[in-house]
Amino acid sequence: MSKNELLDAIAAEVIVCPKCRLSKSRKNAVPGEGSPDSLIMFIGEAPGYWEDMKGKPFVGAAGRFLTVLIAEVGFSRSDVFITNVVRCRPPKNREPLPDEIETCTPYLNRQIKLIKPKFIVTLGNQSTAYIFSQANLPFSGITQARGKFCEASLLGIKITVFPTFHPAAALYSAKYKEQITKDFQLLKEELIKRGNAKR
Ligand code: SF4
Numbered sequence: 623m624s625k626n627e628l629l630d631a632i633a634a635e636v637i638v639c640p641k642c643r644l645s646k647s648r649k650n651a652v653p654g655e656g657s658p659d660s661l662i663m664f665i666g667e668a669p670g671y672w673e674d675m676k677g678k679p680f681v682g683a684a685g686r687f688l689t690v691l692i693a694e695v696g697f698s699r700s701d702v703f704i705t706n707v708v709r710c711r712p713p714k715n716r717e718p719l720p721d722e723i724e725t726c727t728p729y730l731n732r733q734i735k736l737i738k739p740k741f742i743v744t745l746g747n748q749s750t751a752y753i754f755s756q757a758n759l760p761f762s763g764i765t766q767a768r769g770k771f772c773e774a775s776l777l778g779i780k781i782t783v784f785p786t787f788h789p790a791a792a793l794y795s796a797k798y799k800e801q802i803t804k805d806f807q808l809l810k811e812e813l814i815k816r817g818n819a820k821r
Contacts, residue, residue, distance in 0.1 A: 625658035628736055632729055636709050637677075642725040644710035644718075650677035654705025654733060661818055662697070663739040664688065665730070666706045666788060667748040668718050674711035679704045684790035687799075688745070691789065691806045695813065703737055705730060707749045723752060731756075735777050740818060742781050743809065746788030753783055769805045771812060784809055 623631070633653035639645060652669040655678060664680075672682035680688045689699055708718040708726040718726075730752075734742070744750040747764040754761035757774035761767060767785040774783050786806070792799035 625736055629658050629733065632732055632736075636729055639709070639726075639729075642710075642722045644708065644712060644722055644726075647713050648710035649674045651709045652677055652679050652706065652711075653709055653729070654679055654703060656699065656703030656705075657701055658703075658737060660701065660703040660737055660739055661813075662741040662743060663703045663705065663734065663737060664692070664743045664745060665749040665753065666704075666745040668706050668708045668715075669711040670715055670790075671711070679706060680789070683793055684788070687792055688789045691802065694803075695806055695810045703733070703739065705733060707752050717748060723748070727752060731777055734781075735779070738779050739781060741809075741813075742776070742783050744783060744785045746791070750785040754785075757781075757783060759783070768801070769808060782812075784812075 636651045636653040639651060652673050666680065669679065670682055670684070673679055679685070692699060692702060707730060708722050709729060712718050712722070742753060744753050750764050750767055751761050753776065754767070757776045759772055759774055764785060764787060768787060770785070772783045774781055776783070787798050787802050789802060792802050
């Protein structure tokens with residue numbers, strides 16, 4: 623099976639997954655989407671209203687901002703892989719609970735192992751906490767962690783982890799919007815420095 627077919631197989635499992643309580647309230651599970659050969663994976667927290675409606679990641683207002691940020695780094699959405707820590711929308715957009723994260727993240731781990739990205743950009747507290755825990759990196763909150771490149775061994779793969787705020791934070795705070803934009807500028811500079819920039 624090709625990488626693409628294996629990713630499709632994971633997505634097919636996610637779409638009908640009954641493994642946690644979020645399956646009861648979702649409209650559509652959101653497996654994630656993008657290139658199987660992606661240099662960068664973007665990992666958010668959980669689907670929101672529009673993601674649940676459409677079954678695609680980051681398609682609401684926060685998603686539109688993420689798309690702009692990705693373009694500023696020099697990539698399109700189809701060049702990268704975008705997903706979340708949990709794949710079904712928590713009711714009323716509450717944070718996913720620890721047992722939901724534990725039940726759902728094997729899907730994320732399988733996607734990471736298949737894609738083997740050089741960079742993982744974690745978007746927000748929950749995804750950063752999860753990826754840092756998997757990489758045995760100390761984590762004391764997204765405010766401290768953001769904007770720093772962390773060299774990690776994650777699931778047996780050498781990956782640079784780069785945390786920033788969730789793009790939804792930029793929708794209600796100009797300060798967060800400025801900081802996220804600065805972080806993506808740092809990401810662009812690092813990609814150029816390492817010869818990984820697309821253009
Ligand atoms: S959140 Fe994850 S584990 Fe829970 S039902 Fe959805 S896909 Fe399955």
